[in-house]
Amino acid sequence: MSTARFNTLTDASGGNSMPVADIxxxxxxxxxxxxxxxxxxxxxxxxxxxxxxxAVGDYNANWAxxxxxxxxxxxxxxxxxTAGGNRFSFLxxxxxxxxxxxxxxxxxxxxxxxxxxxxxxxxLGDR
Amino acid sequence: MSAVRxxxxxxxxxxxxxxxxxxxxxxxxxxxxxxxxxxxxxxxxxxxxxxxxxGVGTYEPNFATAQPSTNYGVAGVAAGINGxxxxxxxxxxxxxxxxxxxxxxxxxxxxxxxAADYGRIMSTVHGDPA
Numbered sequence: 001m002s003t004a005r006f007n008t009l010t011d012a013s014g015g016n017s018m019p020v021a022d023i024x025x026x027x028x029x030x031x032x033x034x035x036x037x038x039x040x041x042x043x044x045x046x047x048x049x050x051x052x053x054x055a056v057g058d059y060n061a062n063w064a065x066x067x068x069x070x071x072x073x074x075x076x077x078x079x080x081x082t083a084g085g086n087r088f089s090f091l092x093x094x095x096x097x098x099x100x101x102x103x104x105x106x107x108x109x110x111x112x113x114x115x116x117x118x119x120x121x122x123x124l125g126d127r
Numbered sequence: 128m129s130a131v132r133x134x135x136x137x138x139x140x141x142x143x144x145x146x147x148x149x150x151x152x153x154x155x156x157x158x159x160x161x162x163x164x165x166x167x168x169x170x171x172x173x174x175x176x177x178x179x180x181x182g183v184g185t186y187e188p189n190f191a192t193a194q195p196s197t198n199y200g201v202a203g204v205a206a207g208i209n210g211x212x213x214x215x216x217x218x219x220x221x222x223x224x225x226x227x228x229x230x231x232x233x234x235x236x237x238x239x240x241x242a243a244d245y246g247r248i249m250s251t252v253h254g255d256p257a
Contacts, residue, residue, distance in 0.1 A: 002139045008130035011147040016256045017130070018151050025173040026154030071171035073160040073249035075202045088233075091206030091247060098247075112233050124158045124251055125171060 029072065030063055030123040036107065036116040037082055043118075047127075057107040057114035058092060065127060066101045072125025074098075078107045080117035086110050087117040156199065157252040159188050163205075163230060164244045181227065184242030188250060189225040192257060197221055199254025205230030206247035212240055213248070226252070 010017040032045035036059055040051040052060035078087030087107040091097070097104035103123075109115040137144030159172040163186055167178045179187040184205075201221075205211030212231045219227035230248055231240040 004131065006129040006131045009136075009147065009151065010130050010132045011151065012132050012134045014132065016148060016151040018154065018256045022156075022174070023150065023154050026156060026158075028155075069171070071160055073158045073171070073251060074204065075249060075251050076204055088212065089204070090211060091204060095246065122251070124155055124173070125160075 026124070028122050029067065029125055029127040030061075031121060032061060033118065033120045034059070034061075035082065035118050037080070038116075047123075052102075054104070055114070057116055058104070059106060059119065060102050060104050061121070062102045063100075067123075068100065068126040070095075070099045072098075072123055072127075074103055074105070074121055074123045076105060076119060076121045078117050078119055080107075080115070083117075085115075085117075087115060088112075089119055089121075151256045153253070155251045156194060156254050156256070157188070157190055158250065160247065160249045161186075161188075162246050163248045164246050170247075179225070182242075184230045184244055185227065186230075186248065187220060187225045187227045190223070190252075193223045194252070195223070195255050195257050197223055199252045201226055201228065201250060201252055203228060203248065203250030205245040206249075207232075207243075207245045211243070211245045211248075213250070214240075215250075 030047035032048045033043040035041040047064045049064040050062045076089040078089035092104045092106045107117045135144050157174040159175040160170040162168040174191045176189045176191040201215040203213040205213045214229045230245045231242045234241045
């Protein structure tokens with residue numbers, strides 16, 4: 001495996017310069033889009049090993065390479081393009097529901113009732 | 128300080144590459160995970176000097192290094208036992224040094240919400256490199 005070591009990354013014109021440390025902090029460590037209708041289907045993902053269907057609108061994502069800690073940030077949105085209807089997305093449970101290896105999250109419909117649908121997520125943090 | 132200038136970066140096998148501008152534009156320029164109940168406690172963050180408690184469910188993350196413009200985007204979530212909602216509207220503060228966010232819960236089924244503090248609030252900023 002080859003590794004390039006340097007401090008700053010710049011485009012060829014000399015603009016858009018960023019320290020490598022900032023790029024590493026700012027890059028997504030995982031992301032996914034899943035379809036939670038019926039058996040969970042991974043539509044596409046990065047660093048996601050599997051999902052758990054806890055109940056209607058209640059899921060876990062497991063990380064292929066675990067995070068350094070449970071302190072990471074997860075940004076999400078929900079939709080339900082297959083069946084129609086909007087979905088609110090949210091992190092479920094207490095702080096303990098988020099660990100270095102998994103996170104629990106869910107969806108509700110516009111009547112604030114748990115419902116299945118699609119979840120889009122980006123995770124930033126230390127890994 | 129060493130710097131690499133290139134148009135593209137790829138793996139050694141040549142099977143995967145990414146334009147430098149895509150990499151530089153696509154990385155988050157700030158993110159923060161904090162506890163908004165009581166005295167604000169930052170759980171983890173990047174490029175965040177502090178988070179100001181403006182009021183119930185209302186916060187302002189402050190950048191450690193300012194953004195080059197106010198044209199950045201903000202996204203986030205608010206989480207508690209019963210879930211939560213996250214908002215960053217154009218009427219809110221949005222400067223090169225900070226931005227305002229609101230966490231809330233749905234008060235009814237008519238899209239009304241009530242601002243509330245939450246234990247897990249997470250936000251991220253994407254925009255131009257400095």
